[in-house]
Amino acid sequence: MPPAPSASSRAHDLHATASQRLRSDGQRYTTNRRALVALLDTTDHPVTIAEVLTLRAGLAQSSVYRNLAVLEQAGVVHRVVANDEFTRFELAQDLTEHHHHLICSACGAVADFIIEPHLEASMADAFAPGGEQTGFLTEHHRLDLVGHCADCR
Amino acid sequence: MPPAPSASSRAHDLHATASQRLRSDGQRYTTNRRALVALLDTTDHPVTIAEVLTLRAGLAQSSVYRNLAVLEQAGVVHRVVANDEFTRFELAQDLTEHHHHLICSACGAVADFIIEPHLEASMADAFAPGGEQTGFLTEHHRLDLVGHCADCR
DNA sequence: ATGAGTGCAAAGGCTTTGCATTAGG
């Protein structure tokens, strides 16, 4: 495995990639969209719309919804569905690192975590064929652990 | 592994268990609640509220929401979060068979499926310790495959 | 100049709640 890129080079790649994917989708990489991508790059967990509005006061709520939808369509961000009523967003996993989620069933908090590579590989092997048997074409898998976070134990 | 129980004995166990869990929670096993459990026992996928109202016309919408919440609290049913805006419910997996979900990213459909026992075991082994490292207490894991169903391929 | 993007406000749609009535134990 190559060493992790530095923060600055990763940020450069990130915005360059985001811009490119939006262009391919006929969309512009505007100031607001860049701000959203930059924000998602700073967090270690998927963020809710409310968090976005708090962390980046000044963004219009409707623009946040619309831009996250555009970014999702372009494959830059990914919609995360947890246990509560709030939709969360994170950077697409091919822009970060493939990971999974710890979901607190008490407070709804979501944190990222990574599993051992060999288990990840086992799952990758097992799932594609499993899906095909039923006429289902697998795009990706979603593995979450549901339990209680440190604050709610 | 013991042979699967017959449908009738399983139904008996199911309702007896449901009743018992509700009692433990200070709740009654009413006609409507029994109807919900019976309905969930007939499906091979988690059902939305809309499906419940269609399949069991006559149940009041608010009662369905309230009773599913009560049944969830008592550990009889389980809330399933997929990719769309609809909440789905299924029987708790200790009343059925541990399984996973195929989620169609196009139409939102959810189907049940089962993975190989050895992989299931690998995951069970890997997850509990992985969670503890971060102060997270794992209750259960959630593994879904997201892709396109036969109708949407 | 010209269409995409933005912000504000209003509308939508799933879900929850209030309250009077009914039924379970």
Place this chain on the structure above:
DNA sequence: CCTAATGCAAAGCCTTTGCACTCAT
């Protein structure tokens, strides 16, 4: 009997949409 459960309707809340204005190309 007496409390919990039910049904209907209204309210809540996250999310989406309409529309006029602004900005980038």
